[in-house]
Amino acid sequence: MTTQSETRVRDGAGHRASVFLYSHVRVRLALLISAPLFWLGLVYIAALVALLVTAFWTVDSFTGEVRTDWTFDNIITVLTGSLYQSVTLRTLGMAVLVTIADIVIALPIAFFMAKVASAKWQRILVIAILMPLWASYLVKAYAWRSVLSNDGIFQWIVQPFGGTTPGYGIPGAVITLAYLWLPYVILPIYAGLERVPDSLLEASSDLGAGTWRTLRSIVLPLLWPAIVAGSIFSFSLTLGDYITINIVGGANQMLGNLVYTNVGAANNLPLASAIALIPIAIIFVYLAAVRRTGALNSL
């Protein structure tokens, strides 16, 4: 071959920089990760550490200023106070209920989307599920306030069957939270189902397994990590919520409300920090438990 290869301009700062980066792998790496590392380090880790540290400080009862005197008082108050215990249990129970409700609703929807619907319907459904996420959280919570009210849609639907609306209280808050976090549970389960090849379901059926057997022995075990991944969202988001309960929860409080009042009205930042550590601790325990299922790999 005698054809001349095209000659390119090989000088200029851009080219020299490229050559430098090409031959200096570490510099290239440092430039790439410095921004995300800065974000993670300063904004996220530092904020958490600050929270942790503040929980061991006190508030001057005269001036209302935070004093950096080290004490375990806040932690002890939070662990032993009956108010904190009952609110923690209530919040935890609600998080579990919301998570279970979301999984039960999400499974058939995700299965329909991944295995039954045509490609066109699949797209429509994904958009339909994502759409509520584009609306404001407050709008959705207030919409449920109206739905759950005594002359709301809920009442109108269940009345002919002899039911009544749960009104404003913990059941109403669980329903509203389950609605709010549903997309976060459907999407990982849908993605998990997409990764289960149809041929596995066919093989199970081919070997004599009925629909229920295939679901139990093939689909659920393969889907378990995705279900757990989805549950992390509904569980942790519920643990931290404090607005929904205010709008549809009546007089009930969640941990978030205690944090909020201590930061605001009570002006006790150290105690608020100590309370905020509770959901963090619960989430850590939860994550440690689910880590073994491999769920964290499918997030």
Next chain:
Amino acid sequence: MQQEPIAVPAIRLTGLTKSFGSVNAVDGVDLDIAEGEFFSMLGPSGSGKTTVLRLIAGFEQPTAGTVQLRGRDVTGTAPFDRDVNTVFQDYALFPHMTVLENVAYGLRVRGVKKAERIARAQESLDAVRLSSYGARKPSELSGGQRQRVALARATVVKPKVLLLDEPLGALDLKLREQMQVELKELQRSLGITFIFVTHDQEEALTLSDRIAVFNNGKVVQLGTPTEIYERPTTSFVASFVGTSNIFDETLSKSLLGRGGTNSVRPERIALRGTPTAATSSAPGTIAELIYVGTSTRIVVDLDAGKRIIVLEQNSASDDATAPSDRRGERVHAEWASAAITPLDLP
């Protein structure tokens, strides 16, 4: 296609049709497959062969027609109620189960006691020479081993018919040849009907008792491997199964002295420097030579305006001449009249 009816066939397909939208993937297929037969469905991709297999397995429901299994109409029946088992193209092994659990799954579903199902699954693994692999996960096996686990899993439940959907497609050549032998042996020892889907004509010719060649959702020819290869009835079969030199009507008349469309296999043509009197021949020039190991494919431009392919066996004495040296050489292509196969359709 017509065939002799078999008294009680393992599988009988009658007017089987499957449409996807306006496309007939399977278009009125009638087939009788005998008990204990190694039956291949051969065709290019999109010819409907896999869809026929899925219709037999019950993964798809036909638009029209029926599927009979040993005289019983199973058309509306679910896959789990049919006495057929499938070896999937991607093997479809359950990734969360061990090899032994995979093989035992069909027995577990049928409620076979644990001790018995482990014994039978182990037996089935022994039969595919994977005795010591029971505790592994499918992800820890090679492609050929997965293939054998899929075979063991499908045969452990003793189906009447085993359906194989391009089971060797993902394996490399050496392993494929080895698995062909094993498949044939397994079929003989189990004595059950194998229905084998493939696009590889050589595989079909090697393994099958009979072959159905598919094109555009229809069976275009049905017969033994010898019949399919030696006496293709259409130009599609002639060119899809092996290589053929197809002569249209005009060329047939001038070169072969016959009417209609005819085909001659490359290995049935000999090249000579001077024509011998006994056979018919045509003069031409060698255009290209392709060395393929045991033989050489020679492209010859006949003076009559037809390019043909000739297959010449290589012998030890040939290696003195580099193949490319023969380019441009004047030759006479010769064939016996027995080598000429008339084709039904153009």
